[in-house]
Amino acid sequence: MAGMPQSVLLSWESKATGARRERERNAEVEVEVLTIDCARCGAGDGDQCMAKSGWAAERPHAARLREAQARVDARLGCLGSNPVAVPDA
Numbered sequence: 001m002a003g004m005p006q007s008v009l010l011s012w013e014s015k016a017t018g019a020r021r022e023r024e025r026n027a028e029v030e031v032e033v034l035t036i037d038c039a040r041c042g043a044g045d046g047d048q049c050m051a052k053s054g055w056a057a058e059r060p061h062a063a064r065l066r067e068a069q070a071r072v073d074a075r076l077g078c079l080g081s082n083p084v085a086v087p088d089a
């Protein structure tokens with residue numbers, strides 16, 4: 001394994017583990033996203049984002065979703081589906 005960056009070695013895991021981690025992360029993000037106020041549409045705590053039509057949007061606005069992902073990643077100590085420690089998390 002000489003010449004391999006340490007981060008690659010640390011991030012190895014089986015596909016099944018990766019899939020489970022991804023599912024857990026997505027489930028947490030889904031909950032977390034509703035606790036954040038959306039700057040785009042003004043959806044508050046517990047509200048889903050609103051589409052222009054006035055109906056609940058299928059997906060949260062991008063900025064709100066990114067914020068939720070960042071919070072979950074910091075809490076889980078991961079970066080996306082990568083089990084790599086986040087500095088200062």
Ligand SMILES: [Zn+2]
Binds near residue numbers: 061
């Ligand atoms: Zn929104």
